[in-house]
Amino acid sequence: MSVVGVPGVAGAEPGRGGDSDRPPLAQRPSKELLRVLREIDQRRIEATVRKLVSFGTRHTLSSQDDPARGIGAARDWMFAEMSTYAADSGGRMTVELQSYIQEPDGERIPVPTRITNVVATLRGSVTPDRVYVITGHYDSRVSDVMNATDDAPGADDDASGVAVVMELARIMAKHEPEATIVFAPVAGEEQGLYGSAHMARLFKAAGTDVQGMFTNDIVGASTADDGTRDPRTIRLFAEGVPTAETPEEGNIRRAVGGENDSPARQLARFVREVADNDATGMRVRVIYRRDRYLRGGDHISFLEQDYPAARFTEPNEDFAHQHQDVRVEDGKQYGDLIQFCDFAFMTRVAKVNAATLWSLANAPGTPKNVGILTAALTNSTDLVWERGPEPDLAGYEVVWRETTDPEWTHAIPVGDVTSTTIDMSKDNVFFGVRAVDRAGLRSPVAFPTPRFS
Structure with a gap:
């Protein structure tokens, strides 16, 4: 001692x-991390968002069999696309469709519904049992959360997050991180975090050592509802009192004053240390909350399983472009349309995520x-x-x-x-x-x- x-x-x-x-x-970025950051391609990110929007709606209750419209078409395209990334990985990446049937919940799931996550796993080269997870949700919605037929473009919420996940999967498949990274577009978020909850439960049941999870949800725009722009800031929501805290752990926390030192807060501090710099061109603004008022994201599913998790979200939201029917009302355009996306901003968000994941996966646990x-x-x-x-x-x-x-x-x-x-x-x-x-x-x-x- x-x-x-x-x-x-x-x-x-x-x-x-x-x-x-x-x-x-x-922490200064390593040379290999700088190479990874240089490979992030704004054109590919934009192409992914446009492709996802082209499916018309990706509502969880929309068609699973139509080859051109609905959540099934989006699912199949993402699986095929990510399988091409795996083909370039030298066998290190595998891709699967992780499905289950969600029974009616009396709320947002009226009939038995298949929920499918698209999961790409890049196995670590040194400590593969240590795992980090990144998600975005590929389902979308309009004003009525049960409306599965009208167009729900979901460009920002959350094709933007899926585009970040897929771009990092494409790039990192060609590299060899020391720990395992899971890249997962998940479904059922708008209906109740169902896809991520299923994934988190599977990890927990298998005893998987998930040491960090991030969801990218609404990361595609830099303009607020009043027109002001903040293209160089990304918010990171990180809880204080752990969601899965036991009564005994709560007593200890109150005794020592650990309200600001949850695993999620340590993860957020790490993100600041490795990703708030000139290499990403971004400021990471940590918000000491689990999520925004009256809102929730897929990181909560992992927090419920006692895994450290946090949420990336754009700095100032425009709620006319989220959860809205596509329409013009009093001269104002509503709807989550691609014209409101900022792809340069989205690319910098991808760099923040890349710096975070690469640093986590190559540093010690x-x-x-x-x-x-x-x-x-x-x-x-x-x-x-x-x-x-x-x-x-x-x-x-x-x-x-x-x-x-x-x-x-x-x-x-x-x-x-x-x-x-x-x-x-x-x-x-x-x-x-x-x-x-x-x-x-x-x-x-x-x-x-x-x-x-």
Whole structure:
């Protein structure tokens, strides 16, 4: 067990970064990540959105058999397209149609309905059992959520998110991430998050180690309802109190003040560190909520299974272009039409997602079983954790911040150990632990839980 100094004492590493709006512990993109970012093609993203819009409606209750119109046609096209990506992967990527029959729910599913996710799995080359998931939902709707016949273009909500997912699947199929990445256009979101809920339950039943999940939902426009534009910001919604928290975990959280340190919040801080930079051209604005008022997305399905998850959404929504019948009323155009999309913005959102996924999949995994020893009353802090399985693991860093700071501000290298003592009181600041590999890539932070013995 080592004793490490703190600010004003040898061993501390001050916060890094230039722009005051950038995260203090920002990580520089690797050369391979920069290559991945350069491969993102705005023309392909636009083509995907246009193709999805061309199916007329993609309502969950629309036709599953018509080859040109409805959700079935969209499903079959996405499966065929992503299968071509898998063909370029050297056997690393597989694509499947993940289906089940959803029975009537008395609300938005009136008859037994097949729900199908299109799932492309890119197996990791080093630690394949560690998994990261990215989704967008390919179903669409109009004003009446039960209207399965009228045109529901769904250009922004959510062909935009599906286009991001598919473009990253196309590019990353040609690369070899160390951990596994799952790229999944999901169905049934507008009717009740059904596709993502099915996927999350399957992962949980299989004991899959999903260490991060992101949904891209409404990421296609940069213009607000008042006409103002913000083409360089993407919101990331991340919950505080965990959805799946047990009563015992709630008692511990209240005792130590962990409301701002859920796994979802650590995931969001990581996104800021690796994707809020000049390489993506974007600012990631983390919103300390699970989702917007009266709204919900597919990340909630994963949060319910106790997986870290968060939602990307454009900075300012125009609600005349969501969940609306296509019409002109009082001279105003309503409907989720492709003419309101900003494809350059969408491409930068794809870069944020790529930087996030690539960094997660090639860095070490989030440390497990991180604890803070509380049996003895002292003014120092004892931390313990499990050593990760990565063959290129170099060691660990203890990070800390003032209790009023939103992001980690200081990192203290402690070496390839599984315990350390920090000469600083655990009562005054928040601590976390992250892993570092020999290339200098860092994992998301794990927030410690109290160990009473």
